[in-house]
Amino acid sequence: MKRFRWELSLGAGFVLLSALFYLVQIGIFHTPRDTFFYLFQDLAFVPIQVLLVTLIINQLMTVREKQALLKKLNMVIGVFFGEVGALLLKRLYAFQPEDETIRKRLLFKHEWSGQHFISESKTFKEFNYHLDINIELLKELKVFLLDQRVFLLRLLENPSLLEHDSFTDLLWAVFHLTDELACRETLTGLPANDLAHLAVDMKRALALLISEWLVYLKHLKEDYPYLFSLEVRKNPFDPEASAIIR
Numbered sequence: 001m002k003r004f005r006w007e008l009s010l011g012a013g014f015v016l017l018s019a020l021f022y023l024v025q026i027g028i029f030h031t032p033r034d035t036f037f038y039l040f041q042d043l044a045f046v047p048i049q050v051l052l053v054t055l056i057i058n059q060l061m062t063v064r065e066k067q068a069l070l071k072k073l074n075m076v077i078g079v080f081f082g083e084v085g086a087l088l089l090k091r092l093y094a095f096q097p098e099d100e101t102i103r104k105r106l107l108f109k110h111e112w113s114g115q116h117f118i119s120e121s122k123t124f125k126e127f128n129y130h131l132d133i134n135i136e137l138l139k140e141l142k143v144f145l146l147d148q149r150v151f152l153l154r155l156l157e158n159p160s161l162l163e164h165d166s167f168t169d170l171l172w173a174v175f176h177l178t179d180e181l182a183c184r185e186t187l188t189g190l191p192a193n194d195l196a197h198l199a200v201d202m203k204r205a206l207a208l209l210i211s212e213w214l215v216y217l218k219h220l221k222e223d224y225p226y227l228f229s230l231e232v233r234k235n236p237f238d239p240e241a242s243a244i245i246r
Contacts, residue, residue, distance in 0.1 A: 092206040095131040106237040117218035125211035142181040170208040
C-alpha cells in the first residue's frame with residue numbers, strides 16, 4: 001500500500017510539473033491555441049509509443065534475455081553430459097542389438113550443419129529402439145544411476161532448468177528409470193513382463209538422451225568450435241574414439 005501511495009504521488013507530481021510548463025509557455029508566448037494543438041498532437045502519438053515500448057522493444061529484450069538464459073542452461077547441460085550423459089549413452093546403447101545404421105548415423109562430423117543436428121535429433125527422439133535386456137548390464141546400469149543420483153538431484157535444484165522443457169523431460173525420464181531400478185532389491189529372476197516394462201523406461205531415456213545430446217552438439221558447433229572438436233574425438237558411438245589427436 002505504501003509503495004502504491006509513493007508511485008501515485010510521483011505520478012501526480014509529474015502531471016503537475018507538466019501542467020506548470022504548459023502554463024509558463026502560454027504565459028510567455030501567449031499562444032494557447034498552439035500549445036493545445038501540440039499537446040493533443042503529443043497525446044495522439046502516445047498509443048504508438050506504447051506499441052513501440054510494450055510490443056516491439058519489450059519483445060526484443062525478452063528474446064535477448066532468453067538467449068542469455070539459454071547460454072547458461074547449455075553450460076549446465078554440458079556439465080550433465082560431461083559427468084553423466086555420455087557414460088549413460090554408452091550404457092543404455094549397450095542394450096541395443098548391434099545396428100551399424102544407428103551407429104553410423106551418430107558418427108557426426110565437422111561438416112554437419114545446425115539443421116542436420118536438429119533433423120537427426122527429431123529422428124532419434126521418435127526412433128523405434130529394440131533393447132535386449134542383459135541382467136548383468138542391467139545391474140551395472142543400476143549401480144551407475146544410483147551413484148549419480150545426488151548429482152542429478154543437484155541439477156534439478158537449478159530453477160533455470162524449468163525454462164528448458166525438453167531437458168527437464170530427459171531428467172525426469174532418467175530419474176524414473178533410476179527409481180524403477182532402485183525399487184527392485186534384486187534384478188535376478190525378474191518376470192518377462194517386468195523386464196519388458198523396464199525396457200520401455202530405458203527406451204524413453206535413451207531416445208531423449210540422444211535427442212538432447214545432438215541439440216547440445218549443435219550449440220557447441222555454432223558457439224564453441226574448440227569444445228565441439230573434442231566431442232567429435234570423444235563420440236561415445238565411435239568404437240575407436242580417442243581424445244588424442246593423431
